[in-house]
Amino acid sequence: MSCLKHLHFENVAGKVVLITGASSGIGEHVAYEYAKKGAKLALVARRKDRLEIVAETSRQLGSGDVSNVEDCKKFIDETIHHFGKLDHLINNAGVPQTVIFEDFTQIQDANSIMDINFWGSTYITYFAIPHLRKSKGKIVVISSATAIIPLPVASVYSASKAALVKFFETLRVEISPDIKITIALPGFISTDMTTPQFKEMYGSDFILSESVSRCAKAIFRGIGEEFLDLRSVRAIVVGFDSSKILFPTKVANGSYDGG
Template identity: 60%
Template sequence: MDLLQKLLDIVLLPLTLTAILFLLPPFLFLKYLFSLKRNICSENVANKVVLITGASSGIGEHIAYEYARRGAILALVARRENRLQIVANKAQELGSPEVIVIRADVSKDEECKHFIDETMNHFGRLDHLVNNAGVSRVDLFEDSTDIASIMDINFWGSVYSTHYAVPHLRKSKGKIVVISSSAAWLCTPRLSFYSASKAAQICFFESLRAEFGPDIGITIVTPGVTESEMTQGQFLPK
């Protein structure tokens, strides 16, 4: 009996960790997709104005396509204007009545104000704000050099854009969608700053959920590791 117990002690932990490592990320990603689809599908978004940050690739790009299929009007924001234009063209092919692209860096307060103002000037309303822009750095804490930019983009970027969008979202009884990460609560070595930025983001928007009540809806999505430009060469092989 003691031998069996020792064997289980040796084998069980590695097996459990292996199962978590390989099964949890795809499960969380599928859960994220179903959650996002449910939230979008439960509301008729045809001709509603949706602003998406980080829309030039990855999750943000595909969120744009999902909204486009349902007839939403889009304002796409990212730093790469050429990539945004490609996404905008495809979104219109998929059914979006109108798409504008705005080149901006969400880590800069004044640029966040600019893309909210630009959207309002062009469309006259804002119904959904999708805070998706984010970056990741995979390295040891002691080797980290570009520390501030992770928090500036992942946390402050969503704070700035939300700050300027809130007055308009109140008028439209709109919604904020936050693309966070399971790293906020599944802390992993080499992701200390990324995890911290996402945890701060979730806490911030959970607080806003209580403050806004029914005036502005808030949806927080926490996907696992997702194949995109951001993760290539870091979490997943190229």
């Protein structure tokens, strides 16, 4: 029997939501979920052509790089200028890793993975916090199951995603209860980024069975749901300020053949 009792689902109609990495994959489909419920969207991505397609029903900030501090400040400033507020920040921007660690041609190339996947989320969060305090808003972080499950050919990527989890778990303590934080850890999700990468590494028969649309729907539900912990005598509410969404996948014992 579950010790959690569902309380309600947040109405996001009219809420202002900024999503990074919104031109494809999870970010794109999370944007669609918000749009269906009447949210006002500000979308950020590096691929402007794809972003314009996604942005048919939203305010589009233009292409930009979350690893650039000035770009991150611009994203927040333009959102506030256009909408006057910010309710949700969805930190989704990320890039993959395609070689094992010792095969990096230049070890400095690993920096870009950490810059985009980790620092990009922390930079934009820094500029968003004052506005999210005013709206009693939320920060959503799209990490990865690789933050807790070792995956060959993803050493630096996994480190960047694990860093996200620890940073935002700590930040949650610092900024609670004014701002709620939800952390999502998707497993093997079929996206434009992951499907070619995994098929190249593990062969054409490798199947990513979880659709990006289904993943986005689960994330959206997790963002909006709030629960009452029935195990607590004081009926402490857990949910927005302490939620973590995990999309588990079957993990079999085995080894990776680097040859």
